[in-house]
Amino acid sequence: MPVAGLTPIENTACNITIRHLVLAGRAAAGGGASGAPIIGLYGGGGFFLPSTSSGDDVLSGDIRDSTLRLIRAMPGFSDRLGVATVSGSVAAPRDEGVAAIIAERFESLARLTGK
Numbered sequence: 001m002p003v004a005g006l007t008p009i010e011n012t013a014c015n016i017t018i019r020h021l022v023l024a025g026r027a028a029a030g031g032g033a034s035g036a037p038i039i040g041l042y043g044g045g046g047f048f049l050p051s052t053s054s055g056d057d058v059l060s061g062d063i064r065d066s067t068l069r070l071i072r073a074m075p076g077f078s079d080r081l082g083v084a085t086v087s088g089s090v091a092a093p094r095d096e097g098v099a100a101i102i103a104e105r106f107e108s109l110a111r112l113t114g115k
Contacts, residue, residue, distance in 0.1 A: 016048040018066055018086060021109055027076050040077040041113045044068035046086065060091035072113035 020042045027035035046066025052059055066086040070079045 013047050013049045016046055016063065016066070018042075018044050018046065018063075018068060019106075019110070020068060021106065022077075023109070024077055036074070037109075037112065038074050038076045039109055039113050040073040040079065041071055041110050042068045042081065042084075043071040044086065056094070058091055058093050060089070062089050063087055072110075072115075074113055 022040045022042065024038040024040065026037050044067040047064045048061055049064060050059065050061035052061070064087055068081070068084045068086050070081070073079065
């Protein structure tokens with residue numbers, strides 16, 4: 001039986017939210033490739049099992065038992081994934097400046113998919 005406050009996979013695991021943008025090219029504008037971008041935003045959640053500690057120079061770990069589905073998209077975007085699962089390993093150096101730049105660009109692209 002699950003016990004409130006305990007994660008059944010590992011005591012260092014945490015829940016995560018995943019947002020993933022798919023940049024699928026550009027809509028044709030007058031026969032060229034300079035039209036509006038075609039973007040889909042996927043979202044879901046799962047578990048992250050860190051292999052480093054919070055505050056280390058590099059954050060790394062494994063993503064497990066995560067799901068993903070299309071939550072918003074621009075007109076013309078074709079959802080070829082449907083409901084999907086996500087697993088894998090990640091490693092990222094700690095760099096708050098670069099993280100802020102990436103987050104700002106991600107949010108600006110995500111806004112293009114609508115509300």
